[in-house]
Amino acid sequence: MAQYVDGFVIPIKRKDLKAYAKMAKLGAKTWMKYGALDYYECAMDDFGKYGLGFKKMCKLKNDETAIFAFIVYKSKAHRNQVNKKVHKEFEQMGDHPAMPFDMNRFAMAGSKVLVKSQKKSARK
Numbered sequence: 001m002a003q004y005v006d007g008f009v010i011p012i013k014r015k016d017l018k019a020y021a022k023m024a025k026l027g028a029k030t031w032m033k034y035g036a037l038d039y040y041e042c043a044m045d046d047f048g049k050y051g052l053g054f055k056k057m058c059k060l061k062n063d064e065t066a067i068f069a070f071i072v073y074k075s076k077a078h079r080n081q082v083n084k085k086v087h088k089e090f091e092q093m094g095d096h097p098a099m100p101f102d103m104n105r106f107a108m109a110g111s112k113v114l115v116k117s118q119k120k121s122a123r124k
Contacts, residue, residue, distance in 0.1 A: 016100040
């Protein structure tokens with residue numbers, strides 16, 4: 001089954017991680033309620049030594065880290081159906097809380113899954 005993933009990279013001040021985690025828990029609950037297959041929100045703590053690196057790419061300041069997040073769907077059409085329901089629910093909530101990060105530095109992309117690992121079934 002071909003899957004589809006929405007991915008996010010979000011620079012954020014370390015002091016705002018707790019507020020972000022609260023928001024992310026609501027996001028996880030809502031996306032999963034409407035059919036997302038999986039939902040991850042990760043706070044970066046090891047920026048590696050190879051390539052450009054997220055720290056440099058995101059132009060992180062000393063008091064910042066970045067969130068690496070992704071949501072997995074059955075397909076792009078499934079993603080569109082789920083997101084429509086999620087956004088409708090959030091719109092019904094009324095006023096949106098202030099985001100604990102700068103929306104001008106937030107990056108998002110939808111992606112077709114090219115390769116996915118396959119779990120091996122246990123042999124008896």
